[in-house]
Amino acid sequence: MASESKVDVLIVGAGPAGMMMSAWMARCGIKTRIVDKRGTKASTLIMSIFNGQADGLQCRTLEIFDSFGFADRAWLESNHMLEICFWNPDESGKIARSGRIPDTIPGISRFQQVVLNQGRIERFFLDQIERESDIRVERGVLPIALKFDESKAEDNSPDNYPITVTLRHLTQEEATPKQVATSANGMTASDGLFRSNLAADDTADLIKAAELNSKAGAVETVHAKYMLGADGAHSWVRRELGFTLEGESTDYIWGVLDIVPITDFPDIRMRCAIHSAESGSVMVIPRENKLVRLYIQVTTTEKNADGTSAGSRADRSKINPEVILASANKIMAPYKLSYRTLDWWTAYQIGQRVGTHFSANERIFLAGDAVHTHSPKAGQGMNVSMQDTFNLGWKIASVLKGTADRSILKSYEVERSSIAHDLIKFDHKFSRLFSGRPAKDVMDEEGISLTEFKEAFAKGNMFASGIAVNYGGSSIVAKSPEAAETNGTNGVTNGASKSVVSRQELATEVKVGMRMPSHKVLNQSDARPWHFQQRLPSNGTWRVVLFPGDLTKADRRADLEAVSKQLSQPTSFLKRFTPKDGRYDSVIEVLTVHSGHRQEFGIFDFPDVLHPFHEVDGWDYNKIFVDDQSYHEGHGEAYKNYGIDPAVGAAVIIRPDQYVAYVGEITDYSSLDQFFSGFMLEQK
8 A cells, every 4th residue: 555645845856956955945944855766776877976967066056055055065176167268260270279268257256167076066965965954865766646736725724735746666777777888998988868858758668667567666645735846858747737848959969078188289178169160169178087078069960951950869879989089089170189088978969948837836846957958068057957946945945934925936937937048048149159160251141250259158157157147026126116027038027016125226236136245244253254145054044234334423323223223122023023932033134244443343332133142142243244354364345345335334135045135224124124024924
């Protein structure tokens, strides 16, 4: 007889998007299960998990890792990419270095782009999740049936479980993908084709095999309040919901090699974009442990007699490491490339598609490749996938814990579908510029302008960094009515609040809808310098940051005293929205950053509400900071960099995912209260 169980959140898919969601659930104490159809014991699968796969980590992703406490591990183990070199045909048709630009725009983040294989990244997540919860990835578990009672979607009662999923536990043989052990140059390596979009979806075959196999494990029924489908481009969850991906595929086929190269190409340890005159393109990505990843244009799909695409995928049986390497040598001639160590390889067809929906009634959500796919060369796939669930996780946790209304869940689809569409536009242009033939001269209209390519690459760096994300107005992003009409560039309305409007001019570089920039400030109590983002860990807490300005001025002290008095009232939003048994900063945390000289003030010169007292922990010494010179690390000039006038000050609300929700006057307590009252639930 099938067993039954109940869970708050069921996650299908244990890739980066599913792991990020699990990290939030672990941190916030949400009862969660995460299942994945792939097993772990077979050596071929272990190689597929810990070799190859996505590997670029952008600035914003590292900031997010830091908020969970493991960015230092990724930073130390990864290869840092600091420069991009462009190689293009010279007058004679031979490739030559034609330019260089910084890989990461200087100054946009305290991190730069790095490269590290996906297996290590998943290990960091697993370690964090296992430290903080009893959540464990259940591998070799396949969902085979989904029932969703839409009539109960808006029922917030604690015993409402509108989602029912049947799970089948697979044998290890069934859960191991069929891979080809490839011999090349005397080396044997497993391919990654089973994850490639050149491979057919094998979910139906797995279900059929499991039903017929007497060795198959138990079948169980899971009742869930919320569900996430992070199960890849062939998403079973998406299909069960009847949703589709819309978009197109190009004719370009690319091969990928992870090798320790033997070559006379001088920039092999730099990120390179190489265009040959007639033979296609190569992107060089230097990796950790002397590895180099090569994205190599191999061929196009079959053509009809009239030259149009035949509409069929390439024959992947004809693509192997030797074919890919031969293409690379043709493109990089007269330079030679070979290897004795092949770590991993795959091939894929460039395509850009976005899901028709990101959620069903804000109960079942899709994230990552399950809802948007694109080429991997821009280094966005894993990053955007994780940022999907970084956006979603705290929202679901807040609703489940009863501190926020379900209405905030509507913001997930609006915010992230906008990013997905922007990504597709970027990838569409980038992929075609990279894959196209260089223009022979200014009259060559079919060729790609190499000047245009370099400019697009440079402009795309800001988008690719993840720093450019700008969420539109909503109940949790207080933009002006004009700015709140649409979200991002996708033109999707988001029910923006018209009652609370930010005063962006008070903090010109703290952009409402964008992530909070990080500049160094000093702890008032012990003079330790901190990047301000380090004081915004991912724990589900909202922050109200008071920037009172120069407290040597009487009017600045008066304004700080006034808002502190209102925050201290029993009826303040700090008290109303915090559970009776909850810590004072468990839902909304107040931080203060003043300007002036730290030594002119002591911690007890500030109102108690700004450094609260706890009967066990005593006074909180980690809430008040100053924009001042440190002994060893210089001056962060936070007020200047945030665009805040020390003679005026400002108040800033920061969401649990570090995005700025509101900027206003420090004395405008009513707007702060009104903002939180728009979606938070009073605690009885």
